[in-house]
Amino acid sequence: MTNQTTMNTSHPRILIVDDDDNNREILKFALLQKACIVDTASDGLEGQSKIEQARLSGNSYDIIISDHQMPKMSGVGLINWIKIHCPTACILMSGAGEPGEHKADMFMKKPFELNDLFGSVSRFTDSSATGG
Numbered sequence: 001m002t003n004q005t006t007m008n009t010s011h012p013r014i015l016i017v018d019d020d021d022n023n024r025e026i027l028k029f030a031l032l033q034k035a036c037i038v039d040t041a042s043d044g045l046e047g048q049s050k051i052e053q054a055r056l057s058g059n060s061y062d063i064i065i066s067d068h069q070m071p072k073m074s075g076v077g078l079i080n081w082i083k084i085h086c087p088t089a090c091i092l093m094s095g096a097g098e099p100g101e102h103k104a105d106m107f108m109k110k111p112f113e114l115n116d117l118f119g120s121v122s123r124f125t126d127s128s129a130t131g132g
Helices: 021-032 044-056 075-085 114-125
Strands: 013-017 037-041 063-067 089-094 106-109
Touching (some): 013 021, 021 114, 037 044, 044 063, 075 089
Parallel strands (some): 013 037, 013 063
């Protein structure tokens, strides 16, 4: 689970980090339909910047969903940074299989069903809004 103590369980704040525009938009649309507050980033460095901005503004993300293979910074690199600087629930996803060592709280192999995503998110929010 996450070390964050102010998780918004009714409308969880989620950051999706993926270099594939279509994946980002599909995941964003699906999670918006489940009453989540969703932001997106196109690579690990942009994700890192958004996480830091959110933290400094007092609106930290409840969950980070990140692709593994991205330019500039991999999902594993991003999640390692997150776990040091602002412990947050992290879901790592990849079509290439699960990387050997990572600090993500959960791994999802692509492609996956949206209901599996909702179930994964609800594990961290205990929210029926996401299907849990």
